[in-house]
Amino acid sequence: MDIRTIDWKNNKIRIIDQTKLPLKLLYINIDHLEDLWQAIKIMQVRGAPALGAAAGLGMYLGIKDYICSDWGKFSRKLNSVAKYLASSRPTARNLFWGIERILAVASAHKNQPITKIKQAILADAKLIMQEDAFSCRKIGAYGARLFKNNNKVLTICNAGILATIDYGTALGVVYTAVSQGKKVEVFCCETRPLLQGARLTTWELNKQGIDVTLIADNTAAKLMQENQVDMVITGADRIAANGDTANKIGSFNLAVLAKYHNIPFYVAAPKSTFDLAIRDKSGIKIELRKDQEVSSILFKKEIAPKNAKVLNPAFDVIPHQLISGIITDQGVIQMPYLQNIRKILGKNKCG
Amino acid sequence: MDIRTIDWKNNKIRIIDQTKLPLKLLYINIDHLEDLWQAIKIMQVRGAPALGAAAGLGMYLGIKDYICSDWGKFSRKLNSVAKYLASSRPTARNLFWGIERILAVASAHKNQPITKIKQAILADAKLIMQEDAFSCRKIGAYGARLFKNNNKVLTICNAGILATIDYGTALGVVYTAVSQGKKVEVFCCETRPLLQGARLTTWELNKQGIDVTLIADNTAAKLMQENQVDMVITGADRIAANGDTANKIGSFNLAVLAKYHNIPFYVAAPKSTFDLAIRDKSGIKIELRKDQEVSSILFKKEIAPKNAKVLNPAFDVIPHQLISGIITDQGVIQMPYLQNIRKILGKNKCG
Numbered sequence: 001m002d003i004r005t006i007d008w009k010n011n012k013i014r015i016i017d018q019t020k021l022p023l024k025l026l027y028i029n030i031d032h033l034e035d036l037w038q039a040i041k042i043m044q045v046r047g048a049p050a051l052g053a054a055a056g057l058g059m060y061l062g063i064k065d066y067i068c069s070d071w072g073k074f075s076r077k078l079n080s081v082a083k084y085l086a087s088s089r090p091t092a093r094n095l096f097w098g099i100e101r102i103l104a105v106a107s108a109h110k111n112q113p114i115t116k117i118k119q120a121i122l123a124d125a126k127l128i129m130q131e132d133a134f135s136c137r138k139i140g141a142y143g144a145r146l147f148k149n150n151n152k153v154l155t156i157c158n159a160g161i162l163a164t165i166d167y168g169t170a171l172g173v174v175y176t177a178v179s180q181g182k183k184v185e186v187f188c189c190e191t192r193p194l195l196q197g198a199r200l201t202t203w204e205l206n207k208q209g210i211d212v213t214l215i216a217d218n219t220a221a222k223l224m225q226e227n228q229v230d231m232v233i234t235g236a237d238r239i240a241a242n243g244d245t246a247n248k249i250g251s252f253n254l255a256v257l258a259k260y261h262n263i264p265f266y267v268a269a270p271k272s273t274f275d276l277a278i279r280d281k282s283g284i285k286i287e288l289r290k291d292q293e294v295s296s297i298l299f300k301k302e303i304a305p306k307n308a309k310v311l312n313p314a315f316d317v318i319p320h321q322l323i324s325g326i327i328t329d330q331g332v333i334q335m336p337y338l339q340n341i342r343k344i345l346g347k348n349k350c351g
Numbered sequence: 352m353d354i355r356t357i358d359w360k361n362n363k364i365r366i367i368d369q370t371k372l373p374l375k376l377l378y379i380n381i382d383h384l385e386d387l388w389q390a391i392k393i394m395q396v397r398g399a400p401a402l403g404a405a406a407g408l409g410m411y412l413g414i415k416d417y418i419c420s421d422w423g424k425f426s427r428k429l430n431s432v433a434k435y436l437a438s439s440r441p442t443a444r445n446l447f448w449g450i451e452r453i454l455a456v457a458s459a460h461k462n463q464p465i466t467k468i469k470q471a472i473l474a475d476a477k478l479i480m481q482e483d484a485f486s487c488r489k490i491g492a493y494g495a496r497l498f499k500n501n502n503k504v505l506t507i508c509n510a511g512i513l514a515t516i517d518y519g520t521a522l523g524v525v526y527t528a529v530s531q532g533k534k535v536e537v538f539c540c541e542t543r544p545l546l547q548g549a550r551l552t553t554w555e556l557n558k559q560g561i562d563v564t565l566i567a568d569n570t571a572a573k574l575m576q577e578n579q580v581d582m583v584i585t586g587a588d589r590i591a592a593n594g595d596t597a598n599k600i601g602s603f604n605l606a607v608l609a610k611y612h613n614i615p616f617y618v619a620a621p622k623s624t625f626d627l628a629i630r631d632k633s634g635i636k637i638e639l640r641k642d643q644e645v646s647s648i649l650f651k652k653e654i655a656p657k658n659a660k661v662l663n664p665a666f667d668v669i670p671h672q673l674i675s676g677i678i679t680d681q682g683v684i685q686m687p688y689l690q691n692i693r694k695i696l697g698k699n700k701c702g
Contacts, residue, residue: 189569190543192541192543192569195654198654198655202659203656206656206658206659212660213660214660216544216601217601218540218544218599218600218601219601219664219667222664222667249570249573250569250572252572252573253604253608256572257607257608260611294565297652301648301649301652302373304373304554308565309563311566312570316576
């Protein structure tokens, strides 16, 4: 694809500022850890796989200029960077996965000089990006097999190029199906409160020449009732061992609506989104975000009385019973999830 | 209540301009039919029962200065006013009910002088308002019986004071329950695209001292999953003979979610919302509104690419199977609806 969401350029992290889309495509360079923390917090960079890459690069950013010669000191510094980065957002598994992976790489090199450890960290952070690009294409290939010609697909939020390095998970499946010559029509929920569907997915699909129609989140049930949806595909932020899947608020709504209308509901995610240490949804921490995301539009136009009480969870959890299949880079996992997730992904590869 | 949505004052229609809420409470006076048509179209006045009143007063506005002395000419004029008013919005039954009622009143007075016919029309338009105020209080009384103390209620759009003359249907039930000393907590879906929940319901309930929490439409399923909703109550725009109910887009979503979570789903509406000439949802015309309602926020802030394709139906239809009861001014109607609606409302009273 012609867009790259996150990269390492000139010794800095380069990201697309996603808060500026669709009005402008603006790249920003980040060379302080605190700026990355903020960029994650306010969602200039977002999407679980992209956050995995941000975690890897962020770990390097946090230690690249730290001068010391003994492993003990370096390790303490690295752990403090890890803790800080991990405090930016709680739900997406990939952020923690990226941090843990870098900690493990550093630990594996602990007998080497600090400069070598730093090199190994940067190399692994770059590898995370390469692996994501590859993984998304594998997800695309497995997922595209589920498509027939002229399928109509409903999605929410953005699980595309802008949520990954350069291809997407849920939208990667669409890109692959289209590249195979299948005709695909996408309906996209605008995804209040932060409107990632309207701002990011519609923009991205338009740019790739995919037929996309924007709807208010409220229109999903009517669309299904009128047989305009052959399948729902979403991304994922964290998948428990039993298949329960945290994703953007509204995903659970779509899963219930799809069940009622007998429409298959798929989740697409790389290995790094699975959290086998958590058995089910009760272990998934859901981020609560600022009231102003709901009581105003993108922090500008106020739409509610000043004193309005607001509840603004950023995610919900789709119970595994409502998921027809989880499209991963290792194949499409189906029920029973508790057994099949372990069988396909392996206990130790993604803990 | 201390607010009146629509009234006849100084020979003009006075309405609250609901497009200005919650930022300001602005009354506007309307003395030209074309301005009323526009006010209905852009939803300065909205809500099915309020549109019934607007229709009555609009019919008078359309003929009050028309000078003629024979019934034939007057009747043709009145019919052209009726057609014009009816072209403003297609879905809410009450608009058409109001128009038809005035046509019938005029016809019943056709042997009288034109000035008398005009007086009869104005008197009936005023009566529509009085009846609505009374009817809403009866709906409130029947509905409040369904409430236990500390019930948590989820609603969408605005079926309150601002959708009626001065009390509300779904919110009227809440007001009555609260006036009986019951504690009620309301959750309100913001109701994209036009945000009537955020702008109107939150404002109105705050003003009446009712505990209300605003949520993005996407948060409804999570809220139900966490046992935060004891019942859902919505208004209605048109109810077919079999109980299928057109209401604000997103209502059908809530009905499916409520069914999945085993939560009762009630509709509250006066007789004038029933359309017994239509057997089921296939006969209900759903208004499609401008793309810009979805691709921007309240026609200001753009949130989607300029060339985005949009689908923007203003209503959906809740199949009667998902409705636990219809709270009317004649009592709560339950399944089987086809029989019970006729039994309770009578075939000829609301055709």
